[in-house]
Amino acid sequence: MISVDLLLTVCIAYVALLFGIAFIVDRRTRAGRLRWLSSPVIYTLSISVYCTSWTFYGAVGSAARNGLEFITIYLGPTLVFVGWWWLLRKLVRIGRANRITSIADLISSRYGKSSSLAVLATLIAVIATTPYIALQLQSVTLSYQVIAGEADRITTAFWVALGMAAFAILFGTRNVDANERHHGVVAAIAVEAVVKLIALIAVGVFVIWGVAGGLDAVFADVPMEMIYGGADIFGPRWVALMFLSATAIICLPRQFQVTVVENIDERHLATASWLFPLYLFLMTLFIAPIAIVGLKLMPLGANPDLYVLTLPLAEGRSELALLAFLGGFSSATSMVIVAAIAVSTMVSNHIVMPIALNVISGASQVSGDLRRLLLVSRRFSIGLVLALGFLYFSLTGGTDALSAIGLIAFLGVAQFLPSLLGGLFWRGATRAGALAGMIAGILLWAYTLFLPSFGGDLILSASAIANGPWGIAALRPHALLGLDGVDPLVHALVVSLGANAGLFLVVSVLTEASPLERLQVAQFVDVFSARSDDAPAIAFGAAAAEDLFILAQRILGAEPARALFDDMARAQGERSGLPRPTEAVIGQLERVLAGSVGAASAHAMVGRVAEQRLVGMTELIDIADEAQRLIETTRQLSEKSAELEATALQLTQANERLRVLDAQKDEFLSQVSHELRTPMTSIRSFTEILLSEPSLASEERQRFVGIINEESQRLTRLLDEILEVSRLEAGALALPVGAVALEGAVRAACNTVSALAQAEHVKLIIEPMAQLTGVEVQANEDRLRQALINLLGNAIKYNRADAPEIAVRATRRGDTVMIDVIDNGGGVKRPEAEKIFEKFARGGAAGDVRGAGLGLPISLAIMRAMGGDLTVEFLPGGASYFRLHLAIYRADARAE
């Protein structure tokens, strides 16, 4: 037999060993020398905190009572880890990215950092952990009783609880880590995981080959009901247990703590994905044989939960029994430590600290004070959790099967599942939905499973459990709404999780997410989307630099981007490759890009690549503003360019006109010199004849002098005309205008040319202008007469008709008077009409050279100077005539 003293000594020595390991590891962590301690194997072993004394003792008991179904508790987690890529990876990534400290923190963060959700989740965690802690107390108490004899159960449990609380406080709250990681504890848990595995395998090997005498012997002569349990093993209970265990490996606060919070490298999950199922496999391998051999050999009343311990004792192998006790002790302590740390973190972070901060706000907040407060609240929380566990144990009497108690806890934490999965994968999940679902789920869990587990000692009486409160059958906890004949666990699972998930879905659909929630949705649901899937968080720096380079290339072009990045890499002292994406590099790149795309866009783009930051509302507004400004600037530019185009067109036109005018001037000069040359030549030649021929007859001489005189006059006239036309055109010759009687002016002009007309045998007709009698036009009388005489003279001179005839006709149209000079000679031809007003141009019909060709230009210049006009009008048939336009005189208006 083992003495109690030896047992206690071994236990204390074992605890001291664990404490020493934790202490050394913590010191090495602070020194930065983790090395193999940060290996995936340690990580996996710490996850095996899943195997508590429920596994160590309870699984054998479960196998003995219910057959094969014990295996579901380990198959569920196996499936979750084999499929790690689809859920656990996302959970760990989110946990690391958001520095999540607990499952309550995760759920509250996802739903807009809601404090009410955090408190609710913490309460659920505390309540659901209570039976689980009680389970550990019960197993340690029972195993102690087996060795130490019939000590008082409650007293023993009290001391166990007290010892465990002290143990957990010593381990879990020696220091406060910023990210809630406990390297020392993890190392101690890993050692415990090895101890419990070795202990169970040792007992298994001993039982199979030492007691039964081989594997064949174990299963020989065993009734199948003993192995398979109930009628159909793959029934609803099988499915429910698989589901619950798979849920528990994610939702149990302590599993969340070791898997997500204590994770130091996401890629450790890959190793855990097969190593953890392998660990479970080895733990489970010997459970069925131990149970069967126990059933065969042990007396009928023996507690099957304790076969692992009682079988070696019955065979007189006390050292193996001691190892088994240590294995069970390891399982229990590791669970209590981690669960206490996890739950106390939640309680202190989400309940105690907010209250404490509210109370002491205003008082000076020294960081040391806060730290001490945190530690005190953690220790208090651990004490509370263990006290609740002890209370549960003492209320239930510590007689239930271990696995039954564990399953109550499993279903309790399973209430996290809808909100957790919904939060990870569904954008539409809202805070109100999570709250409604979790409240309904935990209440129904308490009613259908938790409270009935007290057997009538807490709130619900025994009769209420059996017949429903107040005798209402529809409210029976194990058969709500008459759902009879179902296993109580399956019933509770369907009712509580069904209501939870249903309310979560319906309320989420009916409510709107707050802005903060929407922000968090992106960080949770899309945690992988922005980065490439295979880039782990470690390689983030390199990946970001590459992305930044691609971004820069796109905006700046390949060569400038290359040059910029080379410069930045050199500035960091690197010969080649890309620069590390430091704040300075990102800032510089942002400024360079801002030159191309605007500050807000550059900030948003670089931020997106460099930090995977969300584009906030203000940034979006900035981008929109910038785009608006850009549109405005573009519009102004296009307006300016249109203006410039118009100006350029005007300039081109002006230039064209200038070139035409220049050409006209040149032509004019050459024509003038040509016109002047003709009379000059004849004057010179006749003068030379007179000088060189003194013997000329006097009549001859007289004739020559006459020609010279005539040519001189013509020359003078020509010069006068040129002078006049240029003065008129330059506007230098001011024409005083006044009221001129139209009829008088026309008749006077006709009288002047009548002699010439008679000489040329041209008939001149003035058409009657009765309606114009007394009408006065705005003109200069002399100049008007000159223009008229000019036109009439032309008409007389160039008329080639057989019976030449000229008609003068005046008509009035509104404020304008038109004087037409119509001859029957046909007038000018259409193609000539345009040129006819040019200087020195003569009508095609004009065969002689009596005019210098300045008459019409002068007339036109006169008419325009008086505010009138001179045009060529065409009759049907091609004949044309000249028309003078004049304004009717008004006293108040004066023409230029």
Add this chain to the structure above:
Amino acid sequence: MRQRKARDRSLATLLAGIALLLPPIALLFDVRGTLFGLPATLLYLFFVWAALIVMARLLAPKLRGPDRP
């Protein structure tokens, strides 16, 4: 490319595991007999379990991604 293939295989493994360990497929192996002296159903469950572990072991290096730089 290699990772995508591994990802698909891991999903296939997971789905196969779920299908094989739950009814109705699991019901096919609810045989009340022994094989090599062991209960057949127990053997079946441990066999599927071991196969899942082997698959996870084979897929883990490909899914884990490149080593730390």
